[in-house]
Amino acid sequence: MTQADWIAVDWGTSHLRAWAMGPGGAVLGKAESADGMGGLRPAEFEPALLRLVESWLGTGTTPVIACGMVGAKQGWAEAPYRPVPCKPGAATPIAPNVTDPRIALHILPGISQDSPADVMRGEETQVAGILYETPQFVGIACLPGTHTKWVHVSAEEIVSFRTAMTGELFGLLSDHSVLRHSVGGDDLDGDAFDVGVDESLSRPERLAQALFTIRAEGLLHGQTAAAARGRLSGLLIGAELAATRPYWLGQQVLIGGAPALAALYARALQTQGVRCVTRDATALTLAGLALTHAKLTEVS
Amino acid sequence: MTQADWIAVDWGTSHLRAWAMGPGGAVLGKAESADGMGGLRPAEFEPALLRLVESWLGTGTTPVIACGMVGAKQGWAEAPYRPVPCKPGAATPIAPNVTDPRIALHILPGISQDSPADVMRGEETQVAGILYETPQFVGIACLPGTHTKWVHVSAEEIVSFRTAMTGELFGLLSDHSVLRHSVGGDDLDGDAFDVGVDESLSRPERLAQALFTIRAEGLLHGQTAAAARGRLSGLLIGAELAATRPYWLGQQVLIGGAPALAALYARALQTQGVRCVTRDATALTLAGLALTHAKLTEVS
Numbered sequence: 001m002t003q004a005d006w007i008a009v010d011w012g013t014s015h016l017r018a019w020a021m022g023p024g025g026a027v028l029g030k031a032e033s034a035d036g037m038g039g040l041r042p043a044e045f046e047p048a049l050l051r052l053v054e055s056w057l058g059t060g061t062t063p064v065i066a067c068g069m070v071g072a073k074q075g076w077a078e079a080p081y082r083p084v085p086c087k088p089g090a091a092t093p094i095a096p097n098v099t100d101p102r103i104a105l106h107i108l109p110g111i112s113q114d115s116p117a118d119v120m121r122g123e124e125t126q127v128a129g130i131l132y133e134t135p136q137f138v139g140i141a142c143l144p145g146t147h148t149k150w151v152h153v154s155a156e157e158i159v160s161f162r163t164a165m166t167g168e169l170f171g172l173l174s175d176h177s178v179l180r181h182s183v184g185g186d187d188l189d190g191d192a193f194d195v196g197v198d199e200s201l202s203r204p205e206r207l208a209q210a211l212f213t214i215r216a217e218g219l220l221h222g223q224t225a226a227a228a229r230g231r232l233s234g235l236l237i238g239a240e241l242a243a244t245r246p247y248w249l250g251q252q253v254l255i256g257g258a259p260a261l262a263a264l265y266a267r268a269l270q271t272q273g274v275r276c277v278t279r280d281a282t283a284l285t286l287a288g289l290a291l292t293h294a295k296l297t298e299v300s
Numbered sequence: 301m302t303q304a305d306w307i308a309v310d311w312g313t314s315h316l317r318a319w320a321m322g323p324g325g326a327v328l329g330k331a332e333s334a335d336g337m338g339g340l341r342p343a344e345f346e347p348a349l350l351r352l353v354e355s356w357l358g359t360g361t362t363p364v365i366a367c368g369m370v371g372a373k374q375g376w377a378e379a380p381y382r383p384v385p386c387k388p389g390a391a392t393p394i395a396p397n398v399t400d401p402r403i404a405l406h407i408l409p410g411i412s413q414d415s416p417a418d419v420m421r422g423e424e425t426q427v428a429g430i431l432y433e434t435p436q437f438v439g440i441a442c443l444p445g446t447h448t449k450w451v452h453v454s455a456e457e458i459v460s461f462r463t464a465m466t467g468e469l470f471g472l473l474s475d476h477s478v479l480r481h482s483v484g485g486d487d488l489d490g491d492a493f494d495v496g497v498d499e500s501l502s503r504p505e506r507l508a509q510a511l512f513t514i515r516a517e518g519l520l521h522g523q524t525a526a527a528a529r530g531r532l533s534g535l536l537i538g539a540e541l542a543a544t545r546p547y548w549l550g551q552q553v554l555i556g557g558a559p560a561l562a563a564l565y566a567r568a569l570q571t572q573g574v575r576c577v578t579r580d581a582t583a584l585t586l587a588g589l590a591l592t593h594a595k596l597t598e599v600s
Binding site for chain 1: 313381412413414416417418419447462463464465466468469472473476477478504505506507508509510511512513515516517519520521536539540542543544545
């Protein structure tokens with residue numbers, strides 16, 4: 001039976017993921033559920049967490065360190081945003097009261113930007129992880145997911161950031177719009193992806209009509225589902241790159257995301273001559289949470 | 301009890317609308333249901349229609365003239381696309397067999413464009429209506445709805461057209477994305493709409509990140525739901541205008557849509573110095589169907 005030194009938690013809007021952590025950052029176990037913050041009332045957070053991690057608890061008190069939407073106003077307890085510029089690794093988590101004496105809860109705050117208005121909850125912990133692994137990191141972190149974050153890091157601080165809703169748009173268009181008839185399946189044609197990226201980067205103002213062309217090409221010219229899916233993904237990622245050009249132009253970019261998605265962003269950026277390295281987002285989140293755990297341990 | 305000379309039908313993906321037509325284009329009755337083409341198998345179309353119009357039928361045979369997705373491959377019977385350029389008022393409807401001898405069914409074909417690939421089903425009948433009312437009409441018709449059609453009309457022909465998925469995007473983003481928390485209700489702030497239109501027209505490449513700013517402005521700066529809704533609508537209609545600039549620049553535009561939506565498009569176009577007239581889309585559809593009825597009557 002696994003007993004955790006501490007428990008790492010990434011609690012987003014639609015998913016809850018937890019890891020049993022051992023000495024030296026070893027991952028002893030992992031678990032996840034669909035108990036995302038979006039579906040829970042305040043009193044339901046603790047039971048949802050215990051269902052997932054109870055088997056990792058011993059007789060003493062186990063620290064739980066959480067990031068993500070769990071700290072939003074509608075979450076378990078609000079961890080107010082820290083404004084940029086700020087050091088992502090220097091956040092002080094809030095420590096809300098819990099009922100079960102076997103856990104000590106710590107929730108990391110998100111980060112806000114006044115102008116242009118923007119917010120993040122969870123990705124700041126990935127940036128903390130980047131800096132934990134590579135303290136001298138300076139440059140751009142691109143963190144794709146439901147909402148992609150583009151983060152400018154300098155002198156160990158998050159200087160500025162922007163959010164693009166690309167992943168959410170892709171999901172809505174491919175599952176719920178008229179395009180769902182065209183983009184079925186999971187296959188994605190790389191050539192069609194490249195065409196879509198180029199189309200959006202060279203004529204970003206045409207996105208509104210380029211999208212429907214995917215439907216019409218399927219009806220009139222026998223375009224395959226994989227080509228349609230590739231073009232849709234390329235058009236949307238290309239539109240994001242058009243919007244974020246000041247972030248990546250002439251820069252080196254660290255892409256932190258799920259491997260398949262990070263690879264698509266790298267492919268798109270490389271067509272623009274941008275040098276990229278990719279890192280798995282989960283590893284970055286765990287590194288960021290481990291940094292907080294190390295600091296809490298020092299203090300106590 | 302109403303008895304129709306003929307029955308006009310606009311049968312889209314999600315709705316079925318029918319009108320009992322009398323002498324001289326008089327509308328004697330109307331009815332609608334949620335039996336859209338998207339939810340029906342081929343054998344279910346005739347019962348769905350009869351449920352709606354049965355009370356308008358007499359002892360003889362009543363012509364039913366239909367346009368829209370009912371003529372798609374997945375519809376009641378396929379009315380193959382006519383390629384542009386073509387006269388929208390010169391379409392020959394297909395006449396599929398029906399079971400009930402009290403109706404004679406006619407379905408109008410849609411229109412296709414080879415390059416850029418595009419299709420329409422239903423809006424060509426609105427254009428036929430424009431030309432029926434104003435035979436000398438030359439210029440641009442903008443037909444906003446779930447999918448907005450921009451149509452170049454010259455010499456009584458549809459010369460070219462483009463589709464923007466603006467209405468569908470607005471629905472998905474305001475009902476199903478993270479922005480649903482920000483844009484609740486039906487109120488729309490006109491000033492915020494104008495700001496959104498200007499933002500998209502002047503920096504169309506920034507759309508991907510402008511959308512999330514709506515969420516962040518609500519969280520950080522107390523933006524009202526009406527302002528959020530106005531900005532979202534303005535950003536998306538502005539993006540559509542950026543994509544369709546070759547259609548409207550220096551042109552007079554006839555906007556045919558539901559009155560509130562047509563007014564928004566007119567407001568956006570007028571900020572660009574474009575002179576617009578607006579017409580109710582239903583009146584245009586009925587005029588286009590009446591034209592077909594008149595031609596069928598001449599022939600027989």
